[in-house]
Amino acid sequence: MTMLSERQQLSYIAAQAADARLNVELETEGMTLNIGPQHPATHGTLRIIARLDGEQVVWAEPVAGYMHRGYEKLTEVRTYPQVTALINRIDWLGSFANEVPFILAAEQLMEVEAPPRAQHIRTILFELSRIANVSLFLGDLGVQMGAVTPVFMAFRDREYVLNLIEGATGGRFHPNFDRIGGLKDDLPKGWIDETRQVMKKLRNFCDEIEDLLFGNEIFQSRTRGIGVIPAEVAKEYGLSGANLRASGVDWDLRRDQKLPLAYDKVDFRVWTHPDGDSWARCWIRLQEVREATKIVDQLIETIPAGPVMAKVPRIIKVPEGEAWVSTENPLGEMGYYVVSKGDLGPFRVKIRSASFNNISITPWVLKGVYVPDIITILASLYFILGDIDR
Amino acid sequence: MGLVDRGRLPAPLTKLFNLGRSYSMWVYQWGLACCAIEMGAAFGSPRYDVMRLGVIPLPASPRQADLVVVSGTVTDKMAPAVKRLYEQMPEPKYVISMGSCANCGGPYWDSYSVTKGVDQIIPVDVYVPGCPPRPEALLEGVVLLQQRIKNEDMAARWRGEGFTPLQRAESEPIVVGGGPIE
Ligand code: SF4
Numbered sequence: 001m002t003m004l005s006e007r008q009q010l011s012y013i014a015a016q017a018a019d020a021r022l023n024v025e026l027e028t029e030g031m032t033l034n035i036g037p038q039h040p041a042t043h044g045t046l047r048i049i050a051r052l053d054g055e056q057v058v059w060a061e062p063v064a065g066y067m068h069r070g071y072e073k074l075t076e077v078r079t080y081p082q083v084t085a086l087i088n089r090i091d092w093l094g095s096f097a098n099e100v101p102f103i104l105a106a107e108q109l110m111e112v113e114a115p116p117r118a119q120h121i122r123t124i125l126f127e128l129s130r131i132a133n134v135s136l137f138l139g140d141l142g143v144q145m146g147a148v149t150p151v152f153m154a155f156r157d158r159e160y161v162l163n164l165i166e167g168a169t170g171g172r173f174h175p176n177f178d179r180i181g182g183l184k185d186d187l188p189k190g191w192i193d194e195t196r197q198v199m200k201k202l203r204n205f206c207d208e209i210e211d212l213l214f215g216n217e218i219f220q221s222r223t224r225g226i227g228v229i230p231a232e233v234a235k236e237y238g239l240s241g242a243n244l245r246a247s248g249v250d251w252d253l254r255r256d257q258k259l260p261l262a263y264d265k266v267d268f269r270v271w272t273h274p275d276g277d278s279w280a281r282c283w284i285r286l287q288e289v290r291e292a293t294k295i296v297d298q299l300i301e302t303i304p305a306g307p308v309m310a311k312v313p314r315i316i317k318v319p320e321g322e323a324w325v326s327t328e329n330p331l332g333e334m335g336y337y338v339v340s341k342g343d344l345g346p347f348r349v350k351i352r353s354a355s356f357n358n359i360s361i362t363p364w365v366l367k368g369v370y371v372p373d374i375i376t377i378l379a380s381l382y383f384i385l386g387d388i389d390r
Numbered sequence: 391m392g393l394v395d396r397g398r399l400p401a402p403l404t405k406l407f408n409l410g411r412s413y414s415m416w417v418y419q420w421g422l423a424c425c426a427i428e429m430g431a432a433f434g435s436p437r438y439d440v441m442r443l444g445v446i447p448l449p450a451s452p453r454q455a456d457l458v459v460v461s462g463t464v465t466d467k468m469a470p471a472v473k474r475l476y477e478q479m480p481e482p483k484y485v486i487s488m489g490s491c492a493n494c495g496g497p498y499w500d501s502y503s504v505t506k507g508v509d510q511i512i513p514v515d516v517y518v519p520g521c522p523p524r525p526e527a528l529l530e531g532v533v534l535l536q537q538r539i540k541n542e543d544m545a546a547r548w549r550g551e552g553f554t555p556l557q558r559a560e561s562e563p564i565v566v567g568g569g570p571i572e
Contacts, residue, residue: 037471045422045468066468067423070501077500086497092424136427155435173424173522386423 030058035374037066045385046359050366050374057374060366062359067389075349080106080180080316083346087336088174090353091387094133094330096125096165099178102349104259105325105338106180109318113260118182118308123262124195124299125168125177126327127292131202132161133330134289137382138209141282144379145222150213157205160198167191180316182309192300199293206290214286223278227365227377230276237364238357241332242288243381245272246280253328261327266298278380285382317344331355331387351390355383404544411456411482411544412536413444418455418479420472423462425489425522432525443532452478457535459528460512463491463498464505476512482547484539486531487514490521497521515553517565531566538564 036047045066051059071090075083087102088095100122107113114122139154162172168187169175177184213219229239234247244251252270254263271287273280318340326335332354341347358381365381366374417440419429432438433447440447449455452475464472476485487508490496495506508514515538518531538553546554 037468045471066465066471067463068465068467068503069463069498070503074498074501089424089497092427151434152436155431156437159431159435159437172524173428 033371037063046383046388048362048366048374048378050371052371055370057366057369057371060363060374062362064356064359064388067385069386069390071390072349072351075346077345079344080318080346083349084178085174085176087351088176089386090351090390091133091329091331091334091355091384092173093136093384094129095171095174096129096169096177097133097327097329098334099176100126100261101325101327101329101334102336102338103178103180104327105323105336106316106318107260108323108325109321109338109340110180110312110316112181112310112312114182115306115308115310116262116304117186117306118310119260120262120265120299120303121168121183121187121308122178124296124303125165125175126261127295127299128161128165130292130330131289131296132158132165134285134292135161135202135205137285138206138213138282138289141379142213142219144375145219147213147216147219150209153205153208153212157202160201164191164195164198167194179309179312181312182307186308187303192303195296195300199297202293203290206286206293210286214283220279222373222376223282223380224275225277225279226373227278227369227380228276229361229365233361233364234276237361239332239361240354240357241328241330242284243281243332243358245270246284247276248272248274253326253333257327259325259327262299263295265302266295268295268298278376281380281382315344317342318346326352329354331382331384332358334387353387353390355385355387356390359383359388405540407544408540408542412539415445415457415484415532415536416449416455417445417447417457417459417532418449418452418475419447420458420460420475421462422460422464422468423489423491425461425491428522428525429459429461429488429528432528435525438525438529440529440532443529443536445532452476453480455479456482457484457486457532459486459488460492460508460514461488461522463489463496464508464511465503466505467503469505469511472508473511482544484515484535485512486516486518486528486535488518488528488531489523490519493517493519515564519566523566527566531564534564534566 031052033050033052037045047063049061050057074086078086084099087098090098135158136154139151142150165175166172168191169177229247231247231249234244250272255270268291271284273284320340320342322339324337326333334354335352337350338346339348365377433440487493492508495504498504516531516535518527520527543554
């Protein structure tokens, strides 16, 4: 071992230090960015942890659970009529749509079917809640990109739809109107005329948003080609609803499934888009609101006469068995797997909510994007916190 | 303002300040769950328009806010964040608890993961019951809070004694509609 003089040692250390400094200067340092749990872009309390290299995301992960309210456990201690009041609040923007699959599953177990009039009105309310839900998304989209005007328009026109829902069910937000075997009540007088006018207004709103937001150059350059999800990846992650259709997969449970709802009596188009980027997801939703207004228009002309409630016992006991029903909710496929042991309440309910699967793709889709695009991609994926965490 | 800092303020001056404070409230919103949408309707929609009451929604951070509306379910996982955000607000600060969930747990009264009432972690001035409360109910809550601020002993607030009324009115929290919290 050669002995180095003190001087040599010092110069060696200095050279090493200089090298190290150079390396540090050339490398960008990693940074961890924590978005949420309180952030306007997360529609509630989602938290995203992103590790950045300069402006680019190298790793991202959603942290769910800040809105976990324990639905699946609570359904076990409620009776069937009480469960609907609870599950209303899963996807809080389209409340009525949450009740339908659960009620259908319970009806399947009890082997009752709602009368045609009830099925018809159910479908109308289902589509109205889709409009109420997605129209707010369209308004909120602007906010994520710095345009505040669309959200005022969305709130303005959404009020009309809420008025309709309130007129029919008595609740602006959480109607709790669906019953096993039918509906609580019939439609009030004059409701159909009003609906006709509101649907016209909503179509105007869609045109307005299309001009104002989708025609905007900034909006286009911030969404086109950003956050592309190919069809295979979308299927692997279990995306559903508009997110899946935006990747070019033609899949819509309203059309593809036979359920006691009135979708087979209307003529509607399922829109798909080949691109799979943020733009496609937003555009599909815009078309879906339009399509939903047309569905409502067709349905209100052909409501059959008759009762709205089938014959069911006063105290509802669901016979033993298991049932799985899923429907095309505003956010995607929502399903309930109900296990009954013949009691007043369900033994176990597994809730498949759309947003949970839709958000599971974030680690994949956020990899390599720039920081400002995180927000637009999250906005275009469209999730609702209650629907993720349940 | 030395008078305020020393905790001595003549009553007429207090009245004047209170008037100013009650009509220039910056409100920070904790949209936590369903109620957040109704709060959005009250604060952000042209139909309800909260600004006519002298309330300014959407400050950029809790450090600029005077009033916070806790709207929605506070879960045990979220509770520390709520407390921390509240502590970031400068005094004097007020809290409106909106919706049954924030008041007392609401439909999740027997859930294992929900905090039964935000008043367990931060003091609440006005409770707005309902599930969700209509936007009008929230607006009434705001108006009642403004009345409460007009009647507040400002010096006591500065001394850190919390809400102390100037005269008569009781210092209990207000419940919109007057009934029980649910
Ligand atoms: S009070 Fe009702 S509407 Fe409000 S957050 Fe709770 S469940 Fe949702």
